[in-house]
Amino acid sequence: MTRRSVIIGTGHYLPERVVENSWFEDKLETSDEWIRARTGIERRHFAAEGQTTSNLATRAARAALDRAGLTPDDLDGIVLATSTPDFTFPAVATMVQAGLGMSRGFAFDVQAVCAGFVFALANADAMIRAGQADRVLVIGAETFSRIMDWTDRSTCVLFGDGAGAVVLEAQEGAGGSDDRGILSSDLNSDGRYRELLYVDGGVSTTGTAGQLRMQGNLVFRHAVDKLAKTAHTALTKAGLSADQVDWLVPHQANLRIIGATAQKMGLPIEKVVLTVADHGNTSAASIPLALAVADAEGRFKPGDVIVTEAIGGGLSWGSVILRW
Template structure:
């Protein structure tokens, strides 16, 4: 290798994307039959019209597998070529081994490192950032990054303010080391002091009291407080990301945000002075799929032909923890 070649900067470039949604679709009208709500109430407040629900026996790992296979096919990559698997999820199949390890075995990519990242709805962006660091340091050349969730397994179907929000799904990307521009930068933040505004209080070491109200694996959220904090945090990280790359907001071709609430997406778009025609929105069809949301939206945008090679994309997410993050990349 020549000295000039060895000094070239290495980027993480998206070689392929894939996604998977469970077959079952639960519409707002379906929900209105089991909880006190309506299509108008849900749509006006969230933008969500339907969500997908995993079938009985269908796991996060199942969704991740199908998304991963599609991403690998799109990238033209065999399992033997994968150097690392990073999987973002807050709904793992089992406590351990990690869902990434289970996925690795199922794909036949045995031998490479594989681990989960739990950053709630920011899980995929966190996982993407970790994978990017491995590639930039030369520790990996081909990385499978997945965001997958079965959030409907932890919703309280009697709580109308939360059960209407979440859905199941998975998305994946294959990153490859390349001298062509790919991921330009990633930015991650967290604030554990706000944990009780959006959390699931059940854990292995803490457990739960049987007589506690709504005891069990259930999402609890203070919606209005989360909304306010999310808008401010995403505003700040947008500025941070653009400043770090000496770019103007008008340089962006697409915003691909976490699909939690249409009003939060619209607020971020206004901050960027970006028309909604340049924002990828899937929340109406998918609901909030947590770690699955950004890669699901990315895959749909690419496969639909909206996102084209050479365009500049801003990915961002906000989730329980609180956690939030962004990734700026040239597709």
């Protein structure tokens, strides 16, 4: 028998403030039509003044626990992915732990930018497989609106704020590709490409949070190729092929990247969960947000094979294959 990490609950939270594309029209040389045509984004959510990443994450965490029928003390730990923490330290995960009233277990952050949730999910799965935990809450949460350059129309229209969470539980499987839960993962990074997507500030450089900088065209080229390859690698590890995939739940960065990646994988767009139009790019929060929305809509059936994949600054990219 093999220990598998099975998703038993999902949840998400989006800030109340909804920002339509038209909001940018009197601030930048842009338009709703321009943004939609190039990104597929129609609106996004921005956190309210004083509303932090840990606040969004805690709300998503509560929703996931409620759906799983668990209390915080049923958990062994929290792994949280973010690039926009409340503070330099402590970890946002510990603040969620306190916010939930969780009095036991571990809590730590993972930083891999937009690929953060995939990295967090793989780490939590490894801990469950190793017997270090039986239930782990995995969260992606961001307030990217706090690091935007509002004069740069190529970046500031892309991002939004939000949080998503899943509860992983150890269950016994036979050890094959028919098992429920996480079947495989594939993680990659290449620091040579730092200049393509980064924030121009930090504790040991400028002493400030900095603002996001991106070479969009180059990121696009890397994204399509690397996302299709990592998904293929993870599927092979799981003993599966692309024609056995029921759903692709990608990082919601740009509709053109998502479409090109799905095409390269040989998947019709009908098998892709899309939330980018309503959420924008929420970085590490985008995959768990999409999972939670699709779950709430009843789109996933028991036994469905789901591919999650993402690429972010670093460059860092990866994928996780799971059976619902």
